[in-house]
Amino acid sequence: NQQILLDNRPQGEATAGNFRLVASDTPALQDGQVLVRHHYLSLDPYMRGRMNEGKSYAACQSLGQVMIGGTVGEVAESRHPAWAVGDAVVGMGGWQEYSVVDGNAPGLLRKVDTSHVPLSYYLGAVGMPGVTAWYGLVQIIDPKPGETLVVSAASGAVGSAFGALAKARGCRVVGIAGGPDKCHYVTDELGFDACIDHRAHGDLKSMAAALKEACPDGIDGHFENVGGHILDAVLLRANAFARVALCGMIAGYDGQPLPLHNPALILINRMKIEGFIVSEQMQVWPQALAELGALVASGRLRPRESIAQGLAAAPEAFLGLLKGKNFGKQLVKLI
Ligand code: NDP
Numbered sequence: 057n058q059q060i061l062l063d064n065r066p067q068g069e070a071t072a073g074n075f076r077l078v079a080s081d082t083p084a085l086q087d088g089q090v091l092v093r094h095h096y097l098s099l100d101p102y103m104r105g106r107m108n109e110g111k112s113y114a115a116c117q118s119l120g121q122v123m124i125g126g127t128v129g130e131v132a133e134s135r136h137p138a139w140a141v142g143d144a145v146v147g148m149g150g151w152q153e154y155s156v157v158d159g160n161a162p163g164l165l166r167k168v169d170t171s172h173v174p175l176s177y178y179l180g181a182v183g184m185p186g187v188t189a190w191y192g193l194v195q196i197i198d199p200k201p202g203e204t205l206v207v208s209a210a211s212g213a214v215g216s217a218f219g220a221l222a223k224a225r226g227c228r229v230v231g232i233a234g235g236p237d238k239c240h241y242v243t244d245e246l247g248f249d250a251c252i253d254h255r256a257h258g259d260l261k262s263m264a265a266a267l268k269e270a271c272p273d274g275i276d277g278h279f280e281n282v283g284g285h286i287l288d289a290v291l292l293r294a295n296a297f298a299r300v301a302l303c304g305m306i307a308g309y310d311g312q313p314l315p316l317h318n319p320a321l322i323l324i325n326r327m328k329i330e331g332f333i334v335s336e337q338m339q340v341w342p343q344a345l346a347e348l349g350a351l352v353a354s355g356r357l358r359p360r361e362s363i364a365q366g367l368a369a370a371p372e373a374f375l376g377l378l379k380g381k382n383f384g385k386q387l388v389k390l391i
Contacts, residue, residue, distance in 0.1 A: 057082045058367045059122045060151040066107055069310045070378065074107060075123070075371040082154045090159045091133040094149050097367070097388040098126035098179035099374045100213075104309040113333050123151035123370075126184060128168070128175050129390075136160070144168050146178045151370055153390055163338075172353040180385035181359040182348045185213035188334040189279070190344035192301030193221050195337070196330045197277035201226030204271050206290055209281035210251060211238040213359065213385035214303065217348060218279050219246045220357035224347075227277075230270045232286055234380045241383075245358060254286060260317070263289035274298075283307045283314045291321040302331040310378050360384025 063076035085091055106117040106124060117124055127149035131139050136159030139145075147165045149155035157164050168178045180186065199205055205222050209215045210231025219242070222229045231242040231251040242251040250270040257263040267275070267289050274295035280287055283305030290300070308314035322329060351357035362382040364373035370388045377386045 057152055057154045059153075060367060060370055061121060062107060062117050062119055062123055064119065065109060066311075070104060070107060070375060072371045072375065077368055083156055085133055085135045085156065088136050088159050090131055090136055090139045090157045090165065092127070092129045092145055092147060092149055092155050092157055092165070093132040094127040094129040094153055094155065094390050096128050096176045096179060096363075097149075097151055097370060097390060098183075099364075099370065099377055099382075099386040099388060100126070100184070101304060101306050101309060101377065103374065104378055124148065125150050126179050127155065128178050134159070139165070144170050144175055146183065151367065153367060173349055176361060176363075176385075176387055177352060177359065179387060180213045180361065181217050181352055181357055182345060184334060185385065186217040186348040187337075187341050187344040188303060189214045189218035190221055190348065191332060191334055191337050191340055192279050192303050193218055193225075193277075194344075195340065196301040196328075196332065197279065197299045199225055199227050199277050202228070203276035204228045204230065204273055205277040205279070206230045206232065206267070206271065206275050207279040207281065208232040208254070208286050209304075209306065210242045210248065211246070211360070211384060212281070212382070214281060215279075216242075216246050216359050216384070217357060219248050220351050221347070223247055224351065224356065228271075228273075230267075232282070238383060241360065245360075254282075258285070260285045260288050260292075264292045267293045277301075279303060281306060284312075288317045291316075291318060291325070291327075294321065294325045294327055296325055298325055298327050300327060300329040302329055306378065362386045364388045366390070 061076045128146045131143040145165045205227045207215050207218045211233045229248045231248045239251040239253050242248045252266045257266045275293050278290045278300045281304040284307040361384050
């Protein structure tokens with residue numbers, strides 16, 4: 057069983073040297089346990105925060121332990137009556153080829169149906185990232201048909217799901233993404249109304265001008281994944297009583313400072329800005345997953361995936377995710 061451990065903590069930007077690949081035997085199962093063979097490992101921006109020491113909403117990753125992470129796979133061996141060999145499952149198996157799971161612990165493993173939704177999508181559009189988009193849209197932004205919504209990191213796992221959910225509610229949806237290829241994909245394949253290239257609009261003035269053109273009626277709702285000058289520009293273009301779901305600030309995860317330049321705009325526009333952590337909102341998961349599964353099955357949400365091959369490729373793929381090298385949901389294919 058190959059595993060990737062957190063070997064040491066980043067000093068500034070994370071590097072491949074922070075990780076260590078090791079091999080060990082898969083342990084023999086005890087009664088009640090299940091052995092899962094992972095087909096795909098999910099790479100997610102939150103993992104960067106776990107590599108740091110210090111206070112956050114989640115405990116930091118211990119040194120010398122297998123990196124935390126979502127996985128999909130199949131039951132390879134079972135000593136629990138509720139789990140059969142061959143069951144397709146989603147769990148938190150971590151950066152390794154196999155994991156041993158307590159079959160009695162609630163929520164650790166979930167069976168999934170792969171007849172209409174491919175297995176890997178349970179780590180993306182019909183998994184944690186999709187529910188994240190759903191929560192911010194439905195519970196925080198709470199849009200009305202015809203309103204203008206903006207989402208940053210629009211081509212990614214969360215952003216693409218957000219677009220489909222918002223279009224289904226009759227909104228005008230404007231994405232922000234890095235580079236012309238991603239922007240074309242966002243409008244042509246995901247069906248957004250417009251997309252702004254943040255690389256071509258790398259400062260506040262230029263981004264504000266691009267938002268003015270793409271959002272002639274102002275912005276009623278915003279889903280923030282990035283932070284920095286994008287959030288500043290959105291505040292400048294926000295309508296009265298606009299709502300912002302503060303989901304992520306990836307531009308600052310690798311140590312970069314992210315000031316908010318004019319917080320007075322929140323008052324002037326009487327805005328609501330609310331942060332959230334999707335894993336603390338388990339009550340919405342069934343409803344959100346049902347809607348996301350239906351959007352995928354009907355072809356109204358066609359997410360893209362970036363797939364790295366083999367566990368050893370995980371560190372570089374993860375570092376690339378923090379720099380926008382992924383195009384769609386970043387996965388590692390293990391078999
Ligand atoms: P994505 O698939 O969107 O991949 C990350 C993307 O972020 C990159 O492709 C890149 O897109 C963009 N990006 C990376 N670095 C920068 C940068 N310096 N400046 C601007 N953009 C950058 O990831 P996810 O969909 O998994 O996650 C999106 C966001 O959602 C993250 O901020 C994540 O932390 C957050 N999140 C929050 C959760 C919560 O519970 N609050 C749960 C899940 C995710 P591009 O090339 O287009 O710039």
